[in-house]
Amino acid sequence: MDNQELKLTSAEIGTLWGEYVNGTAVDMINKYMLSIIEIKLLFEDAIKIFATHKKQITQFIENEGFPVPIGFNESDLNKNSKRLFSDIFCLHYLHIMTLHGLLGHSTSLSSSVRKDLRHFYDSCSNDGMNMYHRTTELLLEKGHFQKDPYFFSGGNPEFISGQKFINGFFGDNAL
Template sequence: MEKDKLKLTSSEIGTLWGEYLNGTAVDIVNRYMVSIIEDEQIKAIFEDAIKTFEKQKQQIVTFIKNEGFPVPIGFTESDLFKGKPRLFTDIFCLNYLHIMTLHGLLGHSTSLGVSVREDLRFFYDSCDNDGKRMYHQTIDLLLEKGNFQRDPLFYPAKNPEFISSQDFIDGFFGKGRML
């Protein structure tokens, strides 16, 4: 079978549809946030995210239209209520973008995993690269501003320890232990 004549599978169409709907939802939130953010460094990252998705959105629309499917409605400018009072701090917005970037990375990897057509695989590779770039930017800026919440540290014991009793299973079969 000639790979340049492959039709998109139901999984591939489904991932494009999902990418479009999720992307337009996040894009509207990003547009709201960029309208309220005062910190120029944070605003620049959001503006980059908006431009990045616009590029991806155009590619998704091309894929969908070329297969003869209607383009999903998604979220549009009519869903953005400009001029509303500020709801979030700049740091909250940056944390939101960081978390949404993590979700995007997971979504792109999943979409890549069900994609056979080469052009679609390259598209998801590109989306993944954009996501990784955004991931690094958000962490770096959160660290610079002293607002990145790291996982708790774990301090190793000096020597290995062996279990000498079965007290750790109390509660499953016995009296339980106090918190």
């Protein structure tokens, strides 16, 4: 079905609106961090990627006759403020925000009907996965990736018989 025949649904407008406002907030933080850090390439790329996404979101919203959200902009950014964060903190921030973006894009995709919008969220997810790999590799390289704890096998599986497995949970004499 042609996209011209399908109007954006309320869910689609809502996800675009959320992507725009959240994206502009993260964009301003990324621009601040870019101004204070030495690890610039990832932040420059993140800013460029969002500029492309922002343009596409704006087109979707305007084509439906809705006003574009105000969002956050350069007036919300004080590039002359003192440095507040280390490069490693900024890298962790970008990594975590990338994870949030991946979750948001997949949620937005799941509520999208129009083909052009679904392709847009596919593209956003691909950009996010690429950034996730890049931030992970850089954090690993710098020795700052927070890995999950390891799990060591206790041997063979056992079947539960009775309620002794509860001992220690409610105290030694729970049963």
